[in-house]
Amino acid sequence: MPRAVQYSRYGGTEVLQVVEVGIPEPAEGEVLVRVKAAGINPGEAKTRAGTLQQRSLPSGQGIDLAGVVVRTGPGVTGLAAEDEVMGFTWEHASHADYVAVEAANLIAKPAGLSWEVAGSLFVVGTSAYAAVRAVAPQPGETVVVSGAAGGVGSLAVQLARRAGADVIGIAGPANHRWLSERGVIPVAYGDGVAERLRQATDRVDAFIDTHGDGYLELAVALGAAPARINTLVDYSGAARIGAKTEASRAAATGGILTELAQMAASGALDVPIAATYPLDQVRAAYEELAGPHPRGKIVLLT
Structure with missing residues (x-):
């Protein structure tokens, strides 16, 4: 049955x-x-x-x-x-x-x-696509992604890199090599993360938060404008600071899913x-x- x-x-x-x-x-x-x-x-x-x-x-x-x-x-x-x-x-x-x-x-x-x-692929792929599009990274800019080794974060860092941005991924040490191999600068989460981010870059143009737990406030403290911060989890924080909350439904089209699937099939998206x-x-x-x-x-x- x-x-x-x-x-x-x-x-x-x-x-x-x-x-x-x-x-x-x-x-x-x-x-x-x-x-x-x-x-x-x-x-x-x-x-x-x-x-x-x-x-x-x-x-x-x-x-x-x-x-x-x-x-x-x-x-x-x-x-x-x-x-x-x-x-x-x-x-x-x-x-x-x-x-x-x-x-x-x-x-x-x-x-x-x-x-x-x-x-x-659909939920994580379209969520990552929408989040990256929401913060609009440009070549030469710096984008930080929290939860950079999670389902959404692991794709968001790659899509932001494809847009030409320098990307810093916040993740545990076990995932640092994987991030580095994809051109992402790894930074460990936990106590002292703000200082480690400041050591990694002298400016943060955009921030994608897939984790919550205070990262929106950190993004503002690092200099990211609220209009270029997107969170997938901290909706109350986004309302408080004026950040975006673009996620899967914002990119739920056959055309976008086809684009993501073709990238994954060709090896351009891991x-x-x-x-x-x-x-x-x-x-x-x-x-x-x-x-x-x-x-x-x-x-x-x-």
């Missing part, structure tokens, strides 16, 4: 269940996809905990996905059975064997792209995969996400 991840009450990973479900029927403009891989994201964990948004329960879970088209619903053109696709669903339903997805939210998966990367789990180990996957997990994305495989 087909399976899907669901929860009937808000809480920790203990509320997650893998249940048997029917195969969804694609409606007008939708495509039925046999899911091969689906990324997991901190926002999904916050939604399941009840701290981000309220949903009708029981609820499914998951936004990112990649898989194979099974059949198309009425009115769908340009896609057919057996096409390999990747994309997203705002219905919180991709952590499943099958999902019905709006055709407009799918693109063709590049042949050279792994299922793991294809199934986990999308690190930290770990993969089978669907029935979804609790363990989210427990790793909540801890000091390795660099990059955690992915469910079906």
